[in-house]
Amino acid sequence: MAADLLRVRRRRAVARMKTVLYRARAYDTPDDSAFPLRRRPRAGRLGRRIDHGAGSFASVRAGHPDDTVIDLRAGILLPGLVDTHVHFPQVRVIGALGMPLLEWLDRCALPEEQRLASPDYAATIASEFVASLIAAGTTTSLVFGSHFAPAVDALFTEAARFGLRLTSGLVVSDRMLPEPLLTTPEAAYADAVKLASRWHGTGRARYAVTPRFSLSASDPVLAACAAVMAEVDGAFFTSHVNENKAEVTSVAGQFPDRSDYCNTYDHHGLLGARSVLAHNVHPLASELEVLAHRRTAIAHCPSSNAALGSGLFPLREHPAAGVPVALGSDVGAGTGFSLFKEGLQAYFMQRLLGDEGFALTPAHLLHLSTQAGASALGLGDVIGTFDVGKEFDAICLRPPVGTALDIGLRHAGSPDEALGKVFALASDADVADVWIGGVQIASGGFVRALRR
Ligand SMILES: [Zn+2]
Numbered sequence: 001m002a003a004d005l006l007r008v009r010r011r012r013a014v015a016r017m018k019t020v021l022y023r024a025r026a027y028d029t030p031d032d033s034a035f036p037l038r039r040r041p042r043a044g045r046l047g048r049r050i051d052h053g054a055g056s057f058a059s060v061r062a063g064h065p066d067d068t069v070i071d072l073r074a075g076i077l078l079p080g081l082v083d084t085h086v087h088f089p090q091v092r093v094i095g096a097l098g099m100p101l102l103e104w105l106d107r108c109a110l111p112e113e114q115r116l117a118s119p120d121y122a123a124t125i126a127s128e129f130v131a132s133l134i135a136a137g138t139t140t141s142l143v144f145g146s147h148f149a150p151a152v153d154a155l156f157t158e159a160a161r162f163g164l165r166l167t168s169g170l171v172v173s174d175r176m177l178p179e180p181l182l183t184t185p186e187a188a189y190a191d192a193v194k195l196a197s198r199w200h201g202t203g204r205a206r207y208a209v210t211p212r213f214s215l216s217a218s219d220p221v222l223a224a225c226a227a228v229m230a231e232v233d234g235a236f237f238t239s240h241v242n243e244n245k246a247e248v249t250s251v252a253g254q255f256p257d258r259s260d261y262c263n264t265y266d267h268h269g270l271l272g273a274r275s276v277l278a279h280n281v282h283p284l285a286s287e288l289e290v291l292a293h294r295r296t297a298i299a300h301c302p303s304s305n306a307a308l309g310s311g312l313f314p315l316r317e318h319p320a321a322g323v324p325v326a327l328g329s330d331v332g333a334g335t336g337f338s339l340f341k342e343g344l345q346a347y348f349m350q351r352l353l354g355d356e357g358f359a360l361t362p363a364h365l366l367h368l369s370t371q372a373g374a375s376a377l378g379l380g381d382v383i384g385t386f387d388v389g390k391e392f393d394a395i396c397l398r399p400p401v402g403t404a405l406d407i408g409l410r411h412a413g414s415p416d417e418a419l420g421k422v423f424a425l426a427s428d429a430d431v432a433d434v435w436i437g438g439v440q441i442a443s444g445g446f447v448r449a450l451r452r
Pocket residue numbers: 085087144240278330
């Protein structure tokens with residue numbers, strides 16, 4: 001829907017609620033872009049943050065003459081973007097092209113990940129990573145953490161400075177990786193519970209139990225992960241699955257007693273409604289059935305799938321089986337933090353699949369980048385759209401004058417046309433303002449930490 005006004009309550013430092021009228025060209029995630037298309041009833045409840053949706057400025061202003069008005073009509077207002085799979089330690093290794101998954105891990109990702117053993121280095125990377133998320137307009141994320149607990153601590157600390165909605169955890173493995181990245185089942189459990197006790201439910205942080213992938217995590221480590229899930233109420237689970245054919249074959253060799261890759265996790269009870277698995281480019285029908293039954297979501301990372309030559313994601317099969325799908329940038333195997341680029345790449349991939357592909361529209365892309373991710377992360381009722389009652393997580397795009405996006409948006413004939421131009425042309429440089437929970441954390445492209 002397009003709205004020209006949003007009335008938002010926001011919390012001031014003095015803890016009293018102040019209401020602001022945002023006058024904007026706002027494009028909201030449509031009700032009916034779920035897979036398969038479904039129409040949700042529009043909520044009429046009073047909001048903690050957004051308490052008035054679409055309406056003419058004059059009529060709403062007349063009812064609230066004392067509210068502050070912020071005029072954003074020079075740009076386009078969208079719900080904050082949600083990235084459901086992005087690797088914290090890999091911000092500096094983006095752009096290493098030309099290798100398949102397992103070679104890329106050995107040569108690029110894993111050497112960099114070992115450097116996060118240094119708390120100073122990890123703190124620097126945390127600051128670069130969080131700044132990159134905000135610059136891309138990503139207000140909510142499920143972040144693949146580090147193998148080192150102090151580094152994960154640094155990530156949560158940095159995200160809290162800006163009030164980001166961040167779910168993450170310690171990455172654990174006990175084989176197949178360089179020795180400094182390995183742990184034991186006992187340490188994997190103890191370190192995770194300690195981190196979760198500090199961060200799970202603190203502000204907007206939540207803990208995600210994170211074995212790297214079952215290729216590098218033995219049954220005892222996966223059992224330790226299940227023990228953490230049992231110990232930490234409401235914890236999330238995330239890992240990788242069915243990314244690359246060589247990887248799938250190796251996992252089958254590692255787990256001869258399991259029916260398939262998904263079963264390596266499901267055997268330990270790790271798949272559920274709070275689980276998100278990245279990729280699933282090569283699923284079996286039986287795996288899709290299990291994922292749907294468990295209500296486990298897939299983080300589709302199309303740039304990474306293309307860069308590593310992993311394959312063309314069978315999007316159509318997922319909703320057909322009842323498996324939820326959202327988007328992930330997968331940095332660093334991807335090509336940056338922008339979910340606009342991921343949306344465009346998802347669109348390209350489905351086009352390349354011809355009749356087998358899912359015909360994605362601009363509205364689908366907005367849905368995949370916002371509400372689908374929010375739902376996968378259990379925040380579907382909190383963020384993801386500008387529905388009345390939701391918290392005001394938003395970004396304002398203001399492309400530089402004279403750029404193709406600026407020209408396109410000025411001449412777009414409809415919201416769908418404008419959204420198509422956004423996904424085709426927008427980049428981090430066009431994200432001017434960012435709000436989370438009604439508080440602005442980036443303004444004119446500059447980020448600012450919350451005042452305490
Ligand atoms: Zn990944």
